Amino acid sequence: LPRIVVAGNGQLGQMLQQAGAPMQLEVMPVDPNGDIELGLRPDDVITVEIEHWSDSVSGLQLKQHPNFRNAEALYAVIDRQRQKALLDRLQVPTSPWVSLEAGDLQAQLESVGDKVIVKRRRGGYDGRGQWRWQQGDEPEAEWAGECIAEAMIPFSHEVSLVGARNAAGEKVFYPLTRNWHENGILRASVANLSVSAEQQKSAEEWLGRIMDDEGYIGVMAMECFVVDGKLLVNELAPRVHNSGHWTQEGSAISQFQLHLRALADLPLITPPVEGMSVMYNLLGRNWKPEWLQVPGVHVHWYGKEIRPGRKVGHVNICRPDAGSLIDSLKALQALVDDEDKVVFDWSIGQLQ
Ligand code: ATP
Ligand code: MG
Ligand code: MG
Incomplete structure (x- = not known):
């Protein structure tokens, strides 16, 4: 069996390691932001538990490994604009959205609805990098180019x-x-x-x-x-x-x-x-x-x-x-x- 190397050493990497243990399937979580030689082997398979890391010595070794999996999906998903565009292209229903660009922010926000959620395109998780906007609120200039806006969905x-x-x-x-x-x-x-x-x-x-x-x-x-x-x-x-x-x-x-x-x-x-x-x-x-x-x-x-x-x-x-x-x-x-x-x-x- 190949060794599975996980970019990221938080709890998800830890739990992947626990899941491999009964089969003696070796799972090695690593810090992708480190500046060390990871000693990757040609037959290792590389997976991720996080979506963003730097072009550090370790980060590049992971990304450039021939068995780095799902580069295409990661590219599409780590940026909310590309992710929304992917859903639209595949005709998967999602909340109405726009990419906020320089110009009349008010008009862009209104185009998706009266109540809007603004989300940073990259790096957000656990609700971080999100703002609520509704008619009457002043849009923040720094949203332009950095965020998407989507309609607030009254879900059950x-x-x-x-x-x-x-x-x-x-x-x-x-x-x-x-x-x-x-x-x-x-x-x-x-x-x-x-x-x-x-x-x-x-x-x-x-x-x-x-x-x-x-x-x-x-x-x-x-x-x-x-x-x-x-x-x-x-x-x-x-x-x-x-x-x-x-x-x-x-x-x-x-x-x-x-x-x-x-x-x-x-x-x-x-x-x-x-x-x-x-x-x-x-x-x-x-x-x-x-x-x-x-x-x-x-x-x-x-x-x-x-x-x-x-x-x-x-x-x-x-x-x-x-x-x-x-x-x-x-x-x-x-x-x-x-x-x-x-x-x-x-x-x-x-x-x-
Ligand atoms: P995660 O930790 O799951 O990656 P995240 O920071 O990427 O979270 P989202 O999943 O986009 O954030 O939003 C977090 C939560 O905020 C959602 O689970 C939902 O409860 C609420 N929320 C997000 N977008 C909308 C929306 N368009 N309408 C209503 N509620 C929303
Ligand atoms: Mg998320
Ligand atoms: Mg979420």
Whole structure:
């Protein structure tokens, strides 16, 4: 098997490494911004867990390696303007948008709607690099050339699709996951709710079309808004994704293993999903040992320094059915910090 080298050494790289361990599949996360010789081998396969890095000594070795995967998809996705243009070209429905250019910003903003979200083209995540604008607000001159503007979508909820494609063009998907974001950051996901077959089918068809177009190999995630029961794509992530973390215990094949299977050209089969799961993000808070008393609880701690609002871990709660999952959620809710109890109210609400 090839060694998988991951550009980026945060939690996603760490979890890819954990997924490779049972098969002794070597996964080596590296800092792409370093100035060191990485000692890459010709048969290594290079993947990413982040989207931006510098042309450092290490960064260039990764990018220029003959087995650097998905350069085309990364090029298309790391800039929101190119990403939106890709969705339009492939006729994948997305919110109305414009690229903000020098000139009459007010008119450009108005052209997408009365309520608009302005997003920096590059480098934003967890809701950073975004501004809300509505009629009457003064546009910021520095948005021109740097940002896109898109219509604010009155969605009923948000879902995401995680899927994978291999070199032969075979594609597999998880069921749509329901997500709750607050201030642009994911608080929790619920998986294996019954979703309309039509939504699942459209989502798979669109993500499949995108991955095929880019000749993509590995896991890709697609975030969507649900409006009047129809899906509208918000954005793409060319990597394993936070809304797929529940698959670590909620499926016999996690998104991390699925990504490795695709990259190492191991058999790609539809990941079996039997019970139901909730993923609860730990944002700037520690976990507590007593949580482990609750059936179905699995703690994933990233070993990072705790800072306010920072993603430092997540907890998957996986049970065979909605009823037992609600029992576990209620038990865990009693043990978490007060500010996080709302996450459990939301999750339980989705399951009832
Ligand atoms: P991520 O960490 O997922 O990469 P991001 O910083 O790239 O996030 P987006 O996914 O674009 O940001 O937006 C974050 C959240 O803000 C969305 O999940 C959604 O809740 C809200 N949001 C973004 N765009 C819109 C929109 N056009 N209409 C309504 N809400 C939106
Ligand atoms: Mg994003
Ligand atoms: Mg997002």
